[in-house]
Amino acid sequence: MxxxxxxxxxxxxxxxxxxxxxxxxxxxxxxxxxxxxxxxxxxxxxxxxxxxxxxxxxxxxxxxxxxxxxxxxxxxxxxxxxxxxxxxxxxxxxxxxxxxxxxxxxxxxxxxxxxxxxxxxxxxxxxxxxxxxxxxxxxxxxxxxxxxxxxxxxxxxxxxxxxxxxxxxxxxxxxxxxxLDDVQEALQAIETGARSNIESTRQRIYAIAAVCVVLIGLGGLALNLKDHRVSSDKLRRLARRVVRSQEDERVRVARELHDGVVQVLASSKFLLETAQLQLADPATPVPAAPRQALDQGLARLGSALVEIRRVSHGLRPALLDDLGLEPALALLAQQVQESGAFAVRLVRQGVPAQLPAEHGTVLFRIAQEALQNCRSHAHATQVELLLHGTRHGVGLQVIDDGQGFDTRRVFEDGARGIGLRNMRERAEALGGLLSIDSGRHGTRIAAWLPLPHAAAPQEAAAPAREHTPLPLAHPAP
Structure with a gap:
């Protein structure tokens, strides 16, 4: 109890x-x-x-x-x-x-x-x-x-x-x-009046007791609601701290991969390439077998560098910290499109110049998870990323032409929809909203995050259709 x-x-x-x-x-x-x-x-x-x-x-x-x-x-x-x-x-x-x-x-x-x-x-x-x-x-x-x-x-x-x-x-x-019958009638009238007064008083006492119980219940309910709100706020702040700590850890790992392992591999590759050039000198006779092994090692080292850069960008793209959300989304769209999974188009409208780091991270992770779902489950051919904002908040929509799914069944099944739950929890941790609309003609995932010191979160509605396509950037890896 x-x-x-x-x-x-x-x-x-x-x-x-x-x-x-x-x-x-x-x-x-x-x-x-x-x-x-x-x-x-x-x-x-x-x-x-x-x-x-x-x-x-x-x-x-x-x-x-x-x-x-x-x-x-x-x-x-x-x-x-x-x-x-x-x-x-x-x-x-x-x-x-x-x-x-x-x-x-x-x-x-x-x-x-x-x-x-x-x-x-x-x-x-x-x-x-x-x-x-x-x-x-x-x-x-x-x-x-x-x-x-x-x-x-x-x-x-x-x-x-x-x-x-x-x-x-x-x-x-x-x-x-x-x-003496009038005396008996008078005495009976006194008793009848007394019984009536007793019954009336009893009803008042019962009413007072009921009101007291109701007031106590309402007071307890108000306290429970207050505690629930406080607990919800604490859980929301805790979730934000957990997400922030996860992102900080991702940043640390990505930085260590980039500044540590990648540099070592790059220097190793440079030395091997120098050795390869020296071996390529006609004046230095070298057996064919060592030369072939050296070439294969250099190729594998180059592949390792590419894979480490991919993992580093997946953990935390450097563009998200350096240039902001839009370039990071552009790079993500470019990588997905180059993989040959489906066509991706990024569209933006009225996005504020400066977004809090938390907001950019949450929207990037939502886009990342949504594109992964499009690749793994939706079998889509075209995906559109709509990034829009106002002075009150910023929103992101991921719209695909895939086969769709039953949202109610997915959320009721505890073993499915973990990525969708993570997206919703990320949005709600910042006081935002996330809506999912799926059918035979595709799926629309819309997230809306209020900006700090702005009005209450609005509904994650579609932006105006008059938007300007954002050319896909091709930043250096």
Whole structure:
């Protein structure tokens, strides 16, 4: 695993884990606060309901006490009191109930203005338990009692909070109740809102985690791209140094061949030629066999000199250092054409007078490799070298009429196209471009090298067709 990827993981994973733990802690604390809030809301609601019920029951009790203390028959006053109690209502489902000292209901539910009312009847199995709770609380002095009962408006069984008191003298138990379904709805609304807030917060945390991971990934990608560019620049500079060292070594070898071995061979040839001239003097009689051997040695020595000069020029033509790229290309074209392989024509257009040594070397090597490919593989009959330049850069095109090749297959095959890869690497080492276009009608290799302190490299396009042929020079070897 790469170090950069490790750093991204070491920075991204803890952030994601921390955000997830924060989300879980937030959820737990939120539910805890919701439960505390529900308890507080329920306590507040219950206290409010109890106070409200107490007020209603005490109001009804005072009314009944005034009737009980009034004049008239006791039975008539009790009937008046029950009638008054039936008419007393509050809210949508608020009504009063009354029991006698024996626990019997004193009010008929059918006499109430609202429909669906059912009292807790001690004689009814359904309401016996609730009625006993009510009567027991009243006998202990009255107060709050809780039970479940049917709500008239919805005909559903819901929790109900009741409050009961006794009427002194008559031993009646009166009371009323308030249904607590609204309290349950309020508590449920609180919980629903809390769950919605928790879910919304969780989504935000997940979004923040995703953004953090993306930002970390982008940062790592940017660093990788930067490192890649730096590495590419380093590799390009290294390649240039390698090529430069190769060329320096070629120059050294060529110079040593020319200044050392060639001079020795030349002096040896001079001495042998002098000896040959002396032997050719009619006044000096010499056997025929030594004379023939001397002639053969001189011939072979001359061939060796020619071969060494050829190798020296192949390693590094002296014209490339002394006169520049154009004469070197002219000499290369002349040598190839004299070998009888094919016709070569050199054309130039707008080439700068002074080219950096690196640029001249790279273009010369590209031309050298391309001509060698034309000789070995293309079976061409005519080759054109186009050397063109602008103030931004210099380009070279090698165009032949050979049989061409499949560039994709050549580059995909690792064992083939080594020369083409070398040409491309040489051009890219100087920030240039190299394009290869091959088909049935021939091959076109175009290289473009930007000049130092010039604009970005342009596409290796063909120059204008109006060019001036450059006569092939015939420099001395």
């Amino acid at each position: 790469q170090l950069r990827l490790k750093l991204v993981l070491l920075s991204g994973v803890p952030i994601v884990v921390a955000l997830l733990l924060m989300g879980a802690t937030m959820q737990q604390q939120t539910y805890k606060l919701v439960r505390e809030e529900q308890a507080l809301v329920q306590a507040a609601f219950m206290h409010s309901k109890e106070a409200e019920l107490k007020h209603y029951v005490e109001l009804a009790r005072n009314t009944l006490l005034r009737i009980a203390e009034g004049p008239g028959d006791v039975g008539a006053r009790k009937e008046q009191a029950l009638a008054t109690l039936v008419r007393m209502q509050f809210g949508q489902n608020g009504y009063f109930f009354a029991y006698d000292q024996h626990g019997q209901l004193l009010i008929d539910p059918k006499t109430l203005p609202m429909q669906g009312v059912d009292f807790c009847d001690p004689n009814d199995p359904v309401g016996a338990d609730s009625a006993h709770r009510i009567l027991s609380t009243a006998r202990r002095g009255g107060g709050v009692v809780r039970y479940n009962w049917s709500k008239p408006s919805s005909q559903s069984v819901v929790p109900k909070l009741g409050y009961v008191l006794t009427i002194p003298g008559w031993d009646w138990v009166i009371g009323t109740g308030i249904y």
